[in-house]
Amino acid sequence: MYTETARNADIYIQPKFGSDIFLALGIANYLIQNELCDKEFIEKHIFGFEEFKRRISKFTVDYVSELTGIPPEQIKDFAEIYAYEKPSIIFIGYGLQRRFGGGETVRAISLLPALIGLHRGFYYSNTDSLNINFDYIMGGFLGKPSRIIP
Numbered sequence: 001m002y003t004e005t006a007r008n009a010d011i012y013i014q015p016k017f018g019s020d021i022f023l024a025l026g027i028a029n030y031l032i033q034n035e036l037c038d039k040e041f042i043e044k045h046i047f048g049f050e051e052f053k054r055r056i057s058k059f060t061v062d063y064v065s066e067l068t069g070i071p072p073e074q075i076k077d078f079a080e081i082y083a084y085e086k087p088s089i090i091f092i093g094y095g096l097q098r099r100f101g102g103g104e105t106v107r108a109i110s111l112l113p114a115l116i117g118l119h120r121g122f123y124y125s126n127t128d129s130l131n132i133n134f135d136y137i138m139g140g141f142l143g144k145p146s147r148i149i150p
Contacts, residue, residue, distance in 0.1 A: 011078060015068035021101060024108040026064030027079045029056045031115050036083035038117025046114055083116050091123045 006012050015023045031037050032053050042049050065072045082088065090109060097106050106124060113121025135141070 011081070013070055013074060013078060015070055018099070018101070019068040020096070021105040021108045022059065022064050022067040023070065023075070024105070024112060025056045025059040026061060026068075026075060027082065028052075028108070028112060028115055029059045029064075030061055030076060030079040031083055031112075032056075034079075036080065037115045041117035042115070052111070082112070086116065087118060087121070089113075089118075089121050089123060093124075 002012070006014075013023070061072045061075050064070070064075060068075075090112060092106065092109065096109075097103050110122045110124065113119075
């Protein structure tokens with residue numbers, strides 16, 4: 001059974017439990033190997049890029065596919081959409097870090113926006129604590145939307 005978010009997603013990717021970190025590192029490696037990164041942003045704002053690039057080189061699409069259960073083409077397609085469709089955000093809640101290796105998983109995911117040159121492309125919070133006008137963000141002031149993704 002899918003959640004409301006999953007049912008309404010344009011792209012739904014469900015890695016095997018505990019393999020989120022491998023998916024994030026595989027996407028990062030794909031972005032780097034296929035030159036989909038923002039080189040200017042990396043040179044200006046990122047420290048340790050070459051070391052990161054070296055350390056994640058083993059996370060090829062095929063290897064990550066085996067670890068996550070996600071087909072290689074789906075990983076590639078997502079990485080390319082993520083690289084080209086800007087601006088975008090990654091928004092995760094507090095639950096991800098509450099399992100073994102969760103902190104490292106959050107860190108791996110949080111690096112993706114920097115690779116494509118987004119200054120504010122990652123948010124990690126509990127939405128209840130944010131003072132955000134979600135009606136405005138969803139375009140409520142423009143009229144009734146035809147599709148809402150929670």
